[in-house]
Amino acid sequence: MKIAVCVKHAVDESELKIDPSGKPLLEGAASKMGTFDKNAVEEALRVKASAGGEVVAVTVGRADARKSLKEALAMGADRGVHVLAELGALDPPKTAGLLAAALAKTGPYDIVLCSEGSSDTYTGLVPPMVAERLGVPYVGYARKLELAGRALKAERSLEESLESVESPLPAVVSVVSEINEPRYPTLIQIMQASKKPVEELRPEQLAAGDAAPPTAVLSMAAQPQNRKHVMIEGTPDEAASKLLDALVKEGVLQP
Amino acid sequence: MPLFSAEHRFLLKSFYPSAHEEYSELLGSLGAFMEKELAPMSEKFDAGREAIAPYRRKLLEGGFCQIPFPEKYGGLGLPFAVYANAIELLGAADASIALSVEIHNAVAEGVFRFGSEEQRSKLLPALTSGKRLASFALTESASGSDARNVRTVARLSGGEYLINGSKTFITNAGEADLYMVFARTEKGPSCFLVDAPNPGIRLGAHMAKLGMRGSKTSEVTFEDCRVPRQNLVGVEGQGIDYATQILHGARIIVAALNVGIATLAYGKAVAYARQRSAFGKPISEFQLTREKVADMKTGINAGRLMYLYASLLKESGADFSSEAAQAKVFATEMSLKVCDAAIQVYGGYGYTTDEVHRPWRDARLLTIGEGTSEVLRLLIASRELAKAA
Numbered sequence A: 001m002k003i004a005v006c007v008k009h010a011v012d013e014s015e016l017k018i019d020p021s022g023k024p025l026l027e028g029a030a031s032k033m034g035t036f037d038k039n040a041v042e043e044a045l046r047v048k049a050s051a052g053g054e055v056v057a058v059t060v061g062r063a064d065a066r067k068s069l070k071e072a073l074a075m076g077a078d079r080g081v082h083v084l085a086e087l088g089a090l091d092p093p094k095t096a097g098l099l100a101a102a103l104a105k106t107g108p109y110d111i112v113l114c115s116e117g118s119s120d121t122y123t124g125l126v127p128p129m130v131a132e133r134l135g136v137p138y139v140g141y142a143r144k145l146e147l148a149g150r151a152l153k154a155e156r157s158l159e160e161s162l163e164s165v166e167s168p169l170p171a172v173v174s175v176v177s178e179i180n181e182p183r184y185p186t187l188i189q190i191m192q193a194s195k196k197p198v199e200e201l202r203p204e205q206l207a208a209g210d211a212a213p214p215t216a217v218l219s220m221a222a223q224p225q226n227r228k229h230v231m232i233e234g235t236p237d238e239a240a241s242k243l244l245d246a247l248v249k250e251g252v253l254q255p
Numbered sequence B: 001m002p003l004f005s006a007e008h009r010f011l012l013k014s015f016y017p018s019a020h021e022e023y024s025e026l027l028g029s030l031g032a033f034m035e036k037e038l039a040p041m042s043e044k045f046d047a048g049r050e051a052i053a054p055y056r057r058k059l060l061e062g063g064f065c066q067i068p069f070p071e072k073y074g075g076l077g078l079p080f081a082v083y084a085n086a087i088e089l090l091g092a093a094d095a096s097i098a099l100s101v102e103i104h105n106a107v108a109e110g111v112f113r114f115g116s117e118e119q120r121s122k123l124l125p126a127l128t129s130g131k132r133l134a135s136f137a138l139t140e141s142a143s144g145s146d147a148r149n150v151r152t153v154a155r156l157s158g159g160e161y162l163i164n165g166s167k168t169f170i171t172n173a174g175e176a177d178l179y180m181v182f183a184r185t186e187k188g189p190s191c192f193l194v195d196a197p198n199p200g201i202r203l204g205a206h207m208a209k210l211g212m213r214g215s216k217t218s219e220v221t222f223e224d225c226r227v228p229r230q231n232l233v234g235v236e237g238q239g240i241d242y243a244t245q246i247l248h249g250a251r252i253i254v255a256a257l258n259v260g261i262a263t264l265a266y267g268k269a270v271a272y273a274r275q276r277s278a279f280g281k282p283i284s285e286f287q288l289t290r291e292k293v294a295d296m297k298t299g300i301n302a303g304r305l306m307y308l309y310a311s312l313l314k315e316s317g318a319d320f321s322s323e324a325a326q327a328k329v330f331a332t333e334m335s336l337k338v339c340d341a342a343i344q345v346y347g348g349y350g351y352t353t354d355e356v357h358r359p360w361r362d363a364r365l366l367t368i369g370e371g372t373s374e375v376l377r378l379l380i381a382s383r384e385l386a387k388a389a
Helices: A037-051 A063-075 A092-106 A126-134 A187-193 A236-249 B006-015 B020-047 B053-061 B080-093 B095-114 B117-128 B239-275 B287-316 B321-346 B348-352 B354-367 B373-388
Strands: A002-006 A009-011 A031-033 A054-061 A079-084 A111-115 A138-148 A151-157 A162-168 A171-175 A198-201 B134-137 B153-157 B160-171 B178-185 B188-195 B201-203 B217-228
Touching: A002 A037, A002 A092, A002 A126, A009 A063, A031 A063, A037 A054, A037 A063, A037 A111, A037 A138, A037 A171, A054 A063, A054 A092, A063 A079, A063 A187, A063 A198, A063 B020, A079 A092, A092 A126, A092 A198, A111 A126, A126 A138, A126 A171, A138 A162, A151 A171, A187 B020, B006 B020, B006 B080, B006 B287, B020 B053, B020 B080, B020 B095, B020 B354, B053 B095, B080 B095, B080 B239, B080 B287, B095 B117, B095 B134, B095 B160, B095 B178, B095 B188, B095 B239, B095 B354, B134 B160, B160 B178, B160 B188, B178 B217, B178 B239, B188 B217, B188 B239, B239 B287, B239 B321, B239 B354, B287 B321, B321 B348, B321 B354, B321 B373, B348 B354
Parallel strands: A002 A054, A002 A111, A054 A079, A079 A198, A111 A171, A138 A171, B134 B178, B153 B178
Antiparallel strands: A009 A031, A138 A151, A151 A162, B153 B160, B160 B217, B178 B188, B201 B217
């Protein structure tokens, strides 16, 4: 089984600073592997553990994206593919084009795993675009994945329902974070990860097309969340009725 | 702020210009693990609602204790300062686990430095990977600081030693698979490795402690405890010298642990001071709160630089005993002050909220354990006066 897992070196949202005008300070911000991408790597390793084969971690990004690739290698991926490219602020078609071309060049793969979305921009657009470019089925938002021969069974986590689907392989699967608990690499695995092979590709080596982005980012701003911090005091009975009054007054509950 | 912060990264970069990226990566990964898996459990460990053992095991299986040992013995061959920095992060995540691990790894260091080749190759991989847990049994009810007065005896009988005596305040007691025991032979205090379980080991009740409640502490009594002759460490009669040298290194680690505890208390106090209002403004606007913030942060940074300095001296092979003692005296007293100030910033809530008074209770041990501040000041003064002579 040849397994690919796509990872993004994303802005670390937990350390992101916002300037007084509400603009996120993306230049020089701390970065890390996308939070949910770890679930995709974990699932790839689990597929390998049950079906055998090889896990290849693939990323598109600047030189520092190598860090995320290395993290995937520390977790247990066998080798890496790094498409060295400068990406615009928000250009999923370009990312998907480069990823698909890199997967085609270094593949073919039986299964391509992605996360539901990156933890910074979270468009969730890249996985279906990659599937479309590769011409294979796409199974999105899997919270359970099983392989049986040349087919897969997945449980998709949709907003209000679960959906069980089957698909032939090869396929692209995006996973949600509840699918597994990503492992922590041991320190020795982290140290040895730098010895695993990483293939570097440049966009000009990949026939990925060079279309202008279909969208343009006009502005980006943090969404302020103002909380009221109302303290309700009294005995449980008194507090409950005060809470009820407060919720009605706020329009949360109808009297 | 993450446990492994930009401040740590900057210091590593300054001290290890060519290797800092790898060290930062390792410590960043450890910090993320501790933040997610250990720190949220601290309250439960403290209240006795959850045992630290499975969490400590997971940490050790990840390679925490392998950091300072050579690859030949299953270690990672990294600088002592990196290990000290890791302990600082652990002290901030959970001080009880940090204390337990610190003592465990001090025994490993003892085996590495004074053990035979056979003892090293047999024990170190098991100890540093967490397959076995170690405990350090030196203190007795009548001899703490004056360890030379050890009364526990080891008598050679046939091919083995018979150990008799009682040790107290023993961390990891009952959980350990291996005790490093100091006992007197005809030639003087000597060092032994005692495997557990052993029918000759009797454990006292767990001691109720002010802090560090997640770690287990009790009396350990040896009654005709049979130990194979080859479990003697080094040379008979040299035990106190070995213990002293092990403790010099351990003091750097205790200093780092206290910087961690102080960082935890500081972080809480600052966050609270910014959001708590009095007289119509956040209390962080008041000068007397600001003085506390300034003193806390200054102390933490000084403590961190002191333990790193002592670590670098140790790595260089120079005598670091005075600097290790200085780091320990300063960092433990500093951390107690920082934790106390954090309670003060919280006011009444500081006295009544576990997560605010726990760091103070944990820190309180370490101006006593592993060399009291008083004895260490004597050590520092005698070393420094000798240098001036």
